[in-house]
Amino acid sequence: MDTELQILKHLARDAQPTVSFIDEYCSVYKDLFPEVRSYECFKYLHLGIIAPLKRKSLPEIARVTGVNSAQSLHHFLAKSPWSVIEIRERRLLKTLIALKGKKITVIIDETGDRKKEKKPIM
Secondary structure (H helix, E strand, O other), X not given: OOHHHHHHHOOOOOOOOOOHHHHHHHHHHHHHOOXXXXXXXXXXXXXXXXXXXXOOOXXXXXXXXXXXXXXXXXXXXXXXXXXXXHHHHHHHHHHHHHHOOOOOOOOOOOOOOOOOOOOOOO
């Protein structure tokens, strides 16, 4: 491979755009990711979460978002050098700013979740 081409492949680049509101939301967290690929995976996971998928698995999210392989999403979740604590703190701060001091009630409805129960064999 040409040396110049190798250098160009490793130069810093901007993240690939997704959907405008996902890009806008995720931009608040961009500085928490040391590599553009990690930041892109962060955006692709958000895109996969809102996608109308029956199963929200990494292979399905990779397929729908156009990621080359689910392996990169798995690597992002398992081994990428980003801090869950920093992301959580940033998300909570963003939520508090959006609320502007208003009180809210959070209701967790799990009635649609199947319970793991053993049914008697008849």
